[in-house]
Amino acid sequence: MKPDVPPLIDASHEEMLAELETLxxxxAEMEKPDCATDGDGVVIMRLCSGxxxxxxxxxxxxxxxxxxxxxxxSANPLPYLSRIQETLKELVFLSEHDPLTKLYNRGAFERILSAELIRSSRAGQSLALVLFDLDDFKAINDTYGHPCGDRVLETIGALLLAEKRTYDTAARVGGEEFALILPSVGLVRAAMVIERIVAAVRSLKIVCDGVDTPLCITISAGLAITKGKMATTLDKLYALADGALYEAKSGGKDRIVAAPIADLTSPPERTLVRSDEKRFLFTGLTKG
Structure with missing residues (x-):
C-alpha cells in the first residue's frame, strides 16, 4: 500500500522520485572519492518542469x-539559495548532533574535548569531564518498550541542556551514556554542578504513552579533573572519568565518584576494568 501523497506533490512526480531513489x-554503493583533496566530482542535474x-x-x-x-x-534564485543555506545548516547540525537528544554526538564531543584540553594546558586552567550513565536503563526498555526508553533519553538530554552553562558542552556518547565538559571548573564547583544534575534526575517523573505510573529514574556520574598544570590526553581524562563512573555504579548507583586529579596521576590503563565486568554492571548482561 502506497503512502498518502502530500497535497503539494503531484502524482506526475512519482517517476522523478523513483529516479532519485535509484540514483x-x-x-551509496560507490566508493566515495576524496573530493576535498583532488577536486574530482560532478554535479548531477535533472530538469523538473512545473x-x-x-x-x-x-x-x-x-x-x-x-x-x-x-x-x-528562470525564476528568482534567492529563495532557493536561502533554502540551500538552511539545508546546509541542518546537515551540519545533524553531522555533529545526536538526532534523539539534540546533544553533541561522540565524534563532536571528542573533537571539542581535545580542543578544551589544549586550551586548558596552555592557559593553566582547570577542566572537568563528567560521564553519566542512566541506572538500570535496560530494564526500562525491556519493561516499557523502546519508545519509553527514547522518552527517557530525550528528557535527560533536555535536562543537561537546561542545567549546563552556555560554554559547557553536553553530549550523548553512548546508548545511555552522556558526557559534560566543564571548562575552568575545579573539583568543588564541578561536584556541585553534578550533584544538582543527579538530584534533578532523581526528582523527574517521566510519563510514557501506555504507562499508567510516571517513571522515576536515577543516574550515576564519574568526574575527572585536570588543573592544566601539565598536558593531559583525551584518553587519560576519559579513562579516569570512566573508572570513576564504574566505581559509582559498583558502589550502589545514583551517586558521584571523583577520580584522582589527572595532573597528579600516572597514565591509567586504557581500559580500567574488564569489558565483561562493565557490561554486567551497566546492563545486567554477560554477553553481547
Missing part, C-alpha cells in the same frame, strides 16, 4: 531528500 542507491520551491520542499519532507539541492532555471 541515491547507486551513489516544480515550485513549495513543491520541492514537500517532496524533501516526504522522501527525506535533504541531501539534494534545487535551483530554478
Amino acid at each position: 541515491r542507491g547507486m551513489l 516544480l515550485s520551491l513549495a513543491g520541492w520542499e514537500a517532496l524533501c519532507n516526504h522522501q527525506d531528500l535533504r541531501d539534494w539541492l534545487a535551483l530554478p532555471l
